[in-house]
Amino acid sequence: MKKLGLSFYRRDNVVQIAKELLGKILVTQWNGIITSGRIVEVEAYAGTPDRASHAFGGRRTARNEIMYAKGGFAYVYLCYGIHYLFNVVTHTRDIPHAILIRALEPLKGINEMLKRTGKEKPDHTLTKGPGNVSKALGITTIHSGHSLLSKELFIADDGYKFAEKEIFSSPRIGVDYAGKHARWPYRFYIKGNPFVSGKPN
């Protein structure tokens, strides 16, 4: 299992990177407690031309500043006052590309995830949907701007790959306000995986 390096994040094709993240392993290690899961659902946010992105039209605020940094950092923000959403920043300085991690298949630290989410036993809702992913892995806005090359937070490759035919795409979720951009097929997921959000697929 090897940690993904800067060369993975600092490429220009955010959609391609999003697809490649499927099957990789997201790991957090806060205070020595490891939790991890295999990525099965992602969404790409393609910078300033993308109306669904926080960086649309070059909007640059204290909250999304990290999106304009070089690839390889985490962008975390609070949504609906309740849920933390975890994104991977890609590409280079001043190009605000990001990839939202929407679902994982839990691997390590499942007991800890249960504790964090207040659930009794593991089921397919544990890391289904971006709000639950952050909750199970203990990610909050204090981790926004954190390096993805650190030992507390990183993405690893254990050699596992989903077959091309298992990977499906669709419009992104919850971005209807974005007009025609809302229909861009920038969501990628593993067909039939129980942790993928939305209706059974």
Place this chain on the structure above:
DNA sequence: GAGTAGATCCTCT
């Protein structure tokens, strides 16, 4: 099974 409302708070206008 499908549809809907409520939670809840930070960020930007």
Place this chain on the structure above:
DNA sequence: GAGGATCTACTCA
């Protein structure tokens, strides 16, 4: 002062 890259529980059927 409004609204959001969501989730859950509850209703009705």
